Amino acid sequence: MSSLNHHYPILLIAIPILVAALTIMLRSRPKLQTGLSVLASFSVVLISSLLLMKVWNSGIQVYEVGEWGKYGIILVADLLSASIVVLSSGVSFLSLIYSLDYIKKRSLSTYHPLFNLLVAGLHGSFLTGDIFNLFVFFEVLLLSSCGLVVALEKDGITKSSDKLEATFKYLILNILGAALMLIAVASLYATTGTLNMADISVKLSAMQAAGTLPWHVFAIGLLFIVVFGNKAAIFPLHYWLPDVHPTAPSPISAMLSGVLIKVGVYGMLRIFFFVFRDVLGMFQPIIIILALFTIGIGAASAVAQTDVKRLLAYSSVSQIGYVFLGIGFGSLGAIAASLVYMFNHAIAKSLLFLTSGGIIHHAGTRDMNKMGGMVNSSPFMAVAFLIGAMSIAGLPPMGGFISKFVLFDAGIIGKYYTEIAIALLFAIFSMFYMFRAWLLMFWGEKRDVKAYGEYSEHGSSPLVYLPIVFLAFMVLALGVYSEPLLSLAQATAAQILDPQAYIEAVLTRVVR
């Protein structure tokens, strides 16, 4: 067994890729395909948890693909990677279960391979220690998510022409981002002669110390803000998100808002606090300013929405701004707060998107102005949505409260008074738009003539409500007892700010 647990990092990527290939071949055997996909997803959840435990107990895990050391590609699982992988595999598993009932049977045959490749892309991005490999997995992510956005739901409330239009925007903007990333990676390689992140980091630090750091390294760093900002959808790179997240099938919206945009956050932490750590000071004010704009514009736009999923999408923009704010503050407490924020947002937003899927199938529309009074016809969705809404609004006893609390705490300790004041103001906005949405949908009287329940083919399916119940429970649990998450986040933040262990684990290996 000792040899198997050494392979955890690669298994998290290999299993989904392998299953993706198998599910393509099993297109005509839907039951087998589904079974295989679910089994793989579940085993990935288990392996990722084991990996996190291993990293927690015995430190950073390094896996050499092909045993070429820093000359080849290295996978690295530190606390940051391992914990995000647990989050992503968990949300993926729940979304997959939900999809089994939600996605149209005909779409499912290609849905499974795409979904598995999305998971592979996520885990590949989180675990890689090589910057070009990160680029490759970003491509995997981009294309697999495009394919999933256009998958069809059972009811067809969202027209496929809308989906195509949104996908087009998504593709164009992200390909541009990818091109910039390629330029940045190539320039970095040309400057340092290596693609291994630890190696680059060490070399840039040495140049900084020797005074030979060329100015264009700063330009490269700023390009990375655009690259990861684009993935995370911060202002003014967020434009694709409010089109893509609402039109995607709800389980995919949950994946996109819950996990995929966090790739950008992960990238920021990795590149700026590790690769560019000695010149970080220059980037922080820029990140803070962009974060504040993101918070404000996302929240203000969310208030204006009548489409429930579009509202949730703008809310994601605003919430990711809070995560970036913590990154911009850059202290140990602030980074821990960002991580906590990211986790809580991922869980709450996945919950909300999955619930919104049930709601729009129940109501037959995404327009909240046509809903109303649903608390009587769908009390389950009312409670689930309320739990998520309270978390986003930052109200106790939900997880979202803890995230706002620790973020404000870190900000005030760091004397970022103005920034916290702005963040606080827009926290009231988020309370307003979340509760307005909840009230429009669940209280009052129904405003449209059509009766509810016409579409309600999901209400009773455990495939739909079990993931929702689990996520709702997690939101509540992380609010009531947040200590495990907080101590994990603090340990992670400490590791991010002191990357010596990472560097040693990667660079002191004997190479053939």
Place this chain on the structure above:
Amino acid sequence: MDPFISITLAVFLPFLLAAAVPAVEKLIKHKVGWFASFVALVSFLLVVSLIPLVMHGEHFQASVEWIPSVGVEYSIYVDGLSILFGIIITGIGIIIMSYSNGYMGHKEDLPRYYQWLLLFMGSMLGMVFAANTIMLFIFWELTSITSFMLIGYWRNRPESVYGATKSLLVTAAGGLFMLAGFIVLRSITGTFDIPTILQNEMLIQAVRGHELFLAALILIFIGAASKSAQGPFYIWLPNAMEAPTPVSAFLHSATMVKAGIYLVARVHPIFSGTDAWFILISGTGIITMLVAGFLAFRQIDIKALLAYSTVSQLAYIMTMYGYATYQEPGIGVAAATFHLLNHATFKACLFLVAGIVAHEAATRDITRLGGLRHEMPITFIIATIGALSMAGVPPLNGFLSKEMFYESSLEMGHALGSPFTFIIPALAVAGGVFTFAYSIKFIAAIFLGKRPEKGLPSHIHDPSFVMIIPAAFLAGLIILFGLVPSIAVQNLVEPTASSIMMETQHLHVKLWHGLTGSLVMTLITFLLGIAVYTRYDSIAKWQNSFNRKYPFISINYIYDGLVNNAKDTLKGFSSFMQPGPVRRYVLALLFLTIVLFAVPFLKLSAGFIPTLNFDVAPYELLVFFFMIIAALGAAMLPKYLPAVISLSALGYLVGLLFIYLSAPDLALTQVLVETLSTIIFLLAIVRIPQTFKERITPSLFMRDALIAVSVASMVFILLINATQGIIPPFESLSYYFIEKTLPLAGGHNIVNVVIVDFRGYDTLGEISVMCLAALGVYNLIHSRGESE
């Protein structure tokens, strides 16, 4: 029992048993309300059992670890103040839940009603016994949410939804400010634990001397004011009257609205005695007291009248807690505490009366009520006791605390010196005059005068004992506390005042204490009150016409403007931000890139272009020339087909370049990829119109060209700099590849070995990307066929 366990039980039993309510309802049907009263009784007894513990100003604290990472414990603190609140919460709780058995019809959603009531009670208890600010905040927001749910109990009514939303927005948002205040306080003192600060004179001095003193005070006070409906935040309370009347009596007069008062009393030792404290707390209090008391006149709904009265009465208490000078930091503390208790009794009593009247007469409109004294004699007597107590008439408890209010006003005025010696008592009397007038109006409008001819049910009578006894009990307390004040004063007020002042306090409250200044003020109040009462209707009429003429002089007007128009206003903003065409978004992305690039470029670049070595062969130049032509063609040709061909020409030219750079295998790959993508492109565009739809105006063209050229130059500058070679002493990894390719990987072609071995994992990823593209196209075709 250990106090820690008692309090924990008192707080969490309501939470746990709230979950059991639906099951109990299945068993005993509509009698489930008695179960809830029983739960309240248990909590009440648990709290009462701790009175001896704090009788003489002692306190008790115990905690267990909860969130050590941020220094937050589950920690309870028992002192006079928390016991006083605990008794009010559970005591009124018993009364309200018993009364509800008569008030709530059997067809109502009783489990939900009692569940939220119990959850509210638990949250409220948790709040007053919390020893640290974060725990206090958590329970504080829980009371906001339970209040939201109870105000919106009739959740299909638009007014309920409006009232519930308003209360949540104001109180929960205010809570966020309070949280910020607590965090600021922590950044000064290093702890969230309130007793730690209270018991450490050095910490208190540190807070007072800190630059963030005012910020902490204001932030915390915003929380308190929003919860206790003070200052501009009062607006939510009148709309909260959409709740069932027992809820209004419980949450919105006796308990939840006093949470802000509790907070002010709790942090009193930290902040009081400073100018800022007096100006902020008493200033807000006095203004609120006068404005709300005055505005009560035009209310025609008896619950609305009581709501404005509540705002005004809470402002009395707030004002008294604000009365503090550096020498005497607690001028109004005892008076405030006593009035707080008395207000809970008489206001809850009046709300119960309002509920009885609405229940029996089917209206709460004072213009349609009147002359009910014959039909409801018992209710009439109870209402009179409650209202006279509120008006400050002896020998009721309201008289005693009103006297103390006047006394402390005199003292505060005296302490501040001229001209406040006169102003503060005068303002206090003015507040008392308004209270007197609307208290009399409450009795007169419902019970006195003539019964209206129409509009009322023909048979109106006193309600069942279930509803009358709770109200009568409160009326009894009003008289008892008035005649024998020592019961309340010794057991509750003195311990509370002692715990706020941090030293033992002794009070002498008597009905008759000679012809003092405060008694004179009371007499003036009565005289002026009667005078104002005779003009009551004309004042109300004037207020109405003023409101019609200047509707915008109102905080509600601002609130409605902000909240109702928020969506439409921001709709414009949102569509301005998100116009739709992807061209704009690309522009934003590129623009940000340029701006960001400009930062280091302008700031750091000294000789940004290194010495260039243009050693380019003429045939290479030719290739470059064609590449430029092809790129321009791809960007500018008006039809799809030529543009695509132009683009692929560019790709082939890149392949040609690879051959010149002696990388034939790369060139081959490039040619293959280019061919494939051109074929796919051509297949895809066969079925769509051949020209671009968008019309490009010259100015648009210029803008895009400018951006494009900027980005291109940026990339050019970056790459020219980056390709100046690896910064010494570092070198490329290629020596390793050259050395190891053959012996370790068994290949001759380094590029091939890098692709399939050294970096074979990347290649796997790229293969996945290709596979994904294929799947994506497959899906696209699939979904096309579906929709058509």
